[in-house]
Amino acid sequence: xxxxxxxxxxxxxxxxxxxxxxxxxxxxxxxxxxxxxxxxxxxxxxxxxxxxxxxxxxxxxxxxxxxxxxxxxxxxxxxxxxxxxxxxxxxxxxxxxxxxxxxxxxxxxxxxxxxxxxxxxxxxxxxxxxxxxxxxxxxxxxxxxxxxxxxxxxxxxxxxxxxxxxxxxxxxxxxxxxxxxxxxxxxxxxxxxxxxxxxxxxxxxxxxxxxxxxxxxxxxxxxxxxxxxxxxxxxxxxxxxxxxxxxxxxxxxxxxxxxxxxxxxxxxxxxxxxxxxxxxxxxxxxxxxxxxxxxxxxxxxxxxxxxxxxxxxxxxxxxxxxxxxxxxxxxxxxxxxx
Numbered sequence: 001x002x003x004x005x006x007x008x009x010x011x012x013x014x015x016x017x018x019x020x021x022x023x024x025x026x027x028x029x030x031x032x033x034x035x036x037x038x039x040x041x042x043x044x045x046x047x048x049x050x051x052x053x054x055x056x057x058x059x060x061x062x063x064x065x066x067x068x069x070x071x072x073x074x075x076x077x078x079x080x081x082x083x084x085x086x087x088x089x090x091x092x093x094x095x096x097x098x099x100x101x102x103x104x105x106x107x108x109x110x111x112x113x114x115x116x117x118x119x120x121x122x123x124x125x126x127x128x129x130x131x132x133x134x135x136x137x138x139x140x141x142x143x144x145x146x147x148x149x150x151x152x153x154x155x156x157x158x159x160x161x162x163x164x165x166x167x168x169x170x171x172x173x174x175x176x177x178x179x180x181x182x183x184x185x186x187x188x189x190x191x192x193x194x195x196x197x198x199x200x201x202x203x204x205x206x207x208x209x210x211x212x213x214x215x216x217x218x219x220x221x222x223x224x225x226x227x228x229x230x231x232x233x234x235x236x237x238x239x240x241x242x243x244x245x246x247x248x249x250x251x252x253x254x255x256x257x258x259x260x261x262x263x264x265x266x267x268x269x270x271x272x273x274x275x276x277x278x279x280x281x282x283x284x285x286x287x288x289x290x291x292x293x294x295x296x297x298x299x300x301x302x303x304x305x306x307x308x309x310x311x312x313x314x315x316x317x318x319x320x321x322x323x324x325x326x327x328x329x330x331x332x333x334x335x336x337x338x
Contacts, residue, residue: 003228004087005229006032010035011033011088012088015039019196021092022289027225030055036078037062038061041289062078066122066123072119072123073122075126077126085130085133086127088137089131089137094142095112096154112157116160135181138184138227138231139182139183141164141184142189143188147165148248152259154267165186171184183227185227187220187224187235188236189220189237190238192217193216197210199279199288202279204268204273205273212266212295219305
């Protein structure tokens, strides 16, 4: 499957007013793509488009709530009306509620599903006809490591991300069966330093936080740009996510025990925050229309993402390590001390 170079692409980024989506749209435009951005915050979209246009990039915006299919479809329609086609659809919009399950109202749980799961479904439904019309393209969906392993205090978000994983697996096989060269990618970030924890609804009595360490949004935007040119099934962003993936495969019960110890205190800051504080469950919170959150001091670098974006070197390193292990084992004899 061959995807176009980024500088020849038309890209729609949904959930672009802040965080990962905002930085991703900016980087696509820097690389020469024509960009359409969508979100609920018109002020955030306007400022992003102005930033892109300030260096000569091409960008426009559509205000859209992803829980409404017609609004999502309108953003896809406007992309094609303005630029003539659609090559890559990036879907990053999400919301959540941090609280114990028994403190979450049914309508709050449903709203998280409507935005964080059904929003992604609506995005694929809106984009797919145009990708089929173009004859190739990429659907890039921002999932989460919570689609692999759920966390306490985040049951609606974890449920939504598990739903995203199931939906994408089904869609991917259907497109393969049809012989359509449309890449379907799930990006699974670790804990990322975006304004998510500033905007999310909380019933913890304090401002919430992800379980440290954090990574900066740039590791996710770099992964998105990579998969826009290189068809990729899954991409875990952040080394801690890879460790979690391995542990969950080996022993879910061990991860249960670890999260019992660190998963509750680890998602609480010492900063008081009322349940009545503004949040983005039902509307935008424009004061957080920025890329980064408040946890720079907890952010660490990642190392294995680079290898995943350089497969020949990755498999060369794996082969070298395997040969090294084989050589060590080959030199061992029964009775040798270890």
